[in-house]
Amino acid sequence: MxxxxxxxxxxxxxxxxxxxxxxxxxxxxxxxxxxxxxxxxxxxxxxxxxxxxxxxxxxxxxxxxxxxxxxxxxxxxxxxxxxxxxxxxxxxIGTLTQHSRELSRTFRAEMLSLxxxxxxxxxxxxxxxxxxxxxxxxxxxxxxxxxxxxxxxxxxxxxxxxxxxxxxxxxxxxxxxxxxxxxxxxxxxxxxxxxxxxxxxxxxxxxxxxxxxxxxxxxxxxxxxxxxxxxxxxxxxxxxxxxxxxxxxxxxxxxxxxxxxxxxxxxIRTIREAQEAQVVAISEDGAAEALVATARLASFRCAYARIGTADGGVTLDREGAAALGVGPGDRVSWIGRI
Structure with missing residues (x-):
């Protein structure tokens, strides 16, 4: 990406x-x-x-x-x-309901309150x-x-x-x-x-x-x-x-x-479902596209990348890893693309 x-x-x-x-x-x-x-x-x-x-x-x-x-x-x-x-x-947006016994009618008025x-x-x-x-x-x-x-x-x-x-x-x-x-x-x-x-x-x-x-x-x-x-x-x-x-x-x-x-x-779905893992290798095998983020504050980066599972962590495709500036040993947060 x-x-x-x-x-x-x-x-x-x-x-x-x-x-x-x-x-x-x-x-x-x-x-x-x-x-x-x-x-x-x-x-x-x-x-x-x-x-x-x-x-x-x-x-x-x-x-x-x-x-x-x-x-x-x-x-x-x-x-x-x-x-x-x-x-x-x-x-x-709220509603004010009023009833008139004499008219046998109920009135509902929509109102905007600051x-x-x-x-x-x-x-x-x-x-x-x-x-x-x-x-x-x-x-x-x-x-x-x-x-x-x-x-x-x-x-x-x-x-x-x-x-x-x-x-x-x-x-x-x-x-x-x-x-x-x-x-x-x-x-x-x-x-x-x-x-x-x-x-x-x-x-x-x-x-x-x-x-x-x-x-x-x-x-x-x-x-x-x-x-x-x-x-x-x-x-x-x-x-x-x-x-x-x-x-x-x-x-x-x-x-x-x-x-x-x-x-x-x-x-928030992304916050609730995102995962964290360590990058263990750069590989294209078995990878699916996901939203991947890394680093903190001013060095924060986020991009689409192809991520796969591996023993002890995840793999990233070469282009995604380059965009994010990460390699083996770095930690990333990620969630599947919806």
Whole structure:
């Protein structure tokens, strides 16, 4: 396999910026702003630079690189403990049931309540794959590499993990959900608010967002239809999350109404089922393709490789071993490809 996941470094700013310009908006964790991306890389470097085992507010940025050409074609991020410096807001979908004896009727109203229920969780996000590479399982490699990284550094991550999926965005780059709800209070369009949030954080939401529940019946038809719906390009990502054990539990993004998926960290399939073993030989015999990771922190690498069982450990194919930078005597974590 010619692609490998590695830790981001300062030289990746240009790659991140070029990818950010391709997202099409609504991608808060990858804003097309050089200063914001530089801050992310600096924060990530600090996280990769120490081997502390405590749970603090950190960010790890990973990159997908073609080892033959050196081209960077994707990225993903891990937030260890959200909501520590600024509130982590979501809308929770709920129902209020009321009964009228005089009318002999029961009324059920769907409501959106502003909440910080998910504060303190870890988050996997910022996953972007270059449009020219959306084949061959590279999206799956990006997504699952994060879980092998969490498994390797489990004490630095919370007991609950979330993933926010981008919501419905129209052809003009607007959000029906934003236009039908928050936009009425903020006096700005979705793109402007999303860019402001990506660069400056959520505090303006705390300052201006109404704190009382919102009856969805009062929203426009377009806004209601967008509640909990992923962007068409995010449906595959939603299926991947569901395969890992994530579920939609009625939390949505406050900007575009996209679904927030959650799971108990130790129940993530890749974390739960991955195995560890020592590489005993480089061999092609009896090998099956798997997701393989090695090393720690800034030397972390993850790639598809052909792995086989052997007395006292596993074998790796030559190309996979080269991509990972390992040989006999090194330890790897691995899980079969799904």
């Amino acid at each position: 010619t692609f490998v996941i590695r830790a981001a470094n300062a030289d990746d700013l240009a790659h991140l910026y070029e990818m950010a310009k391709l997202t099409g908006g609504g991608f808060t964790n990858l804003p097309p702003d050089r200063n914001a991306l530089t801050a992310k890389l600096e924060r990530s470097a600090l996280a990769f630079g120490h081997d502390d085992t405590s749970l603090t507010d950190e960010l790890f940025v990973l990159m997908l690189e073609n080892v033959r050409t050196g081209e960077v074609r994707g990225t993903c991020q891990l937030f260890t403990h959200v909501g520590q410096k600024h509130p982590f807001y979501s809308y929770r 909440t910080t229920d998910l504060e303190g969780a870890s988050e996997v996000g910022g996953l972007f794959l270059h449009p020219g590479e959306r084949a061959g399982g590279l999206g799956l490699l990006l997504a699952r590499s994060r879980y092998l990284f969490i498994r390797e550094h489990r004490p630095r991550f919370a007991d609950r993990t979330l993933a926010e999926l981008r919501g419905v965005i129209d052809e003009a780059g607007g959000s029906p959900f934003w236009d039908g709800l928050a936009g009425r209070f903020f006096g700005m369009g979705f793109q402007q608010a999303d860019e402001f949030n990506a660069v400056n954080g959520h505090q303006f939401i705390a300052d201006l967002m109404p704190k009382h529940p919102i009856y969805t019946a009062m929203l426009s038809e377009g806004a209601r239809a967008a509640i909990g719906m992923p962007h068409p390009s995010g449906r595959a990502a939603m299926r991947m999350l569901e395969n890992e054990g994530f579920a939609f539990e009625n939390y949505i993004d406050i900007f575009d109404g996209g679904p927030t998926m959650t799971v108990r960290t130790d129940q």
